[in-house]
Amino acid sequence: MTRIGVVIFPGSNCEYDALAGVTELGATADFVWHTETDLSGYDGIILPGGFAHGDYLRPGALARFSPVMDAIARFSADGGAVLGICNGFQVLTEAGLLPGALQKNRGLTFVCQPTTLIVGSTRSVLTAAATRGQELVVPINHFSGAYTCSDETLAELERDDRIVLRYKDNPNGSRADIAGVANAAGNVVGLMPHPERAMSTLLGSADGRILLTSFVTATVTTS
């Protein structure tokens, strides 16, 4: 059975939701404290939402120096599946494992609402089970979620089919409506929306299951 580690930084707050999400989809999951340096035995790693290290300086700026980040860099270089959700996405960009940066939202507005996402690419551990062009309703909940990158990076992302999710109606000023991107190999993905909060129609949407099913399945095939 696939085993997923959910990293907890001081200030993470979505770790239980992420753990429950992948567990419901058949994975075994447990928490990984941010000082951990050994990720052997894990098939996939999730960096959950929250405010790692209080988001002091910039979201993710201090978390990238947590000991677990070196281990995650090695894990991902070996092909391991890594998913950063919201604050986890910010941490992955600060750590240089994903390109670009997340800035304060356009208009300095905190956004907390369901959003419609369009699957831009299925070449990633997060979107393999979806279809290109598919619309998914997944909530967002952030202040610094405006994706920013250079012209060169944007061209590279588009050319290499790495923009995995785009907003249908851009809620935060993200460049090119980007909601989530992957690394070149497709095994590291970050997104601002919260798929772990879209696990049941009773709570508004079950579309997050498609994304997390991709991730859980991917960890089986990469391990």
Place this chain on the structure above:
Amino acid sequence: MNYFVIVDVTLREGIADPEGATIERALPALGFTGVTNVHAGKSFRLTVDAPSEAEALERATSLAERLLSNPVIEDSVARLG
């Protein structure tokens, strides 16, 4: 020898600055007219123990690029305080 160093971090040219824009829009309401190009940034004050001014600035520049700023969207400048 202790050197007092100030590091200024500002958004790079062309990067959206919603804080600066919001401050600029608020100024006329307070009666401040003729103020444009408002940019928000951060300022850090450090005491650096180093053998020389040049080395103190070099260390501050290095840590500014590695931690205090995100070079993807921000520029940093270290100067003696």
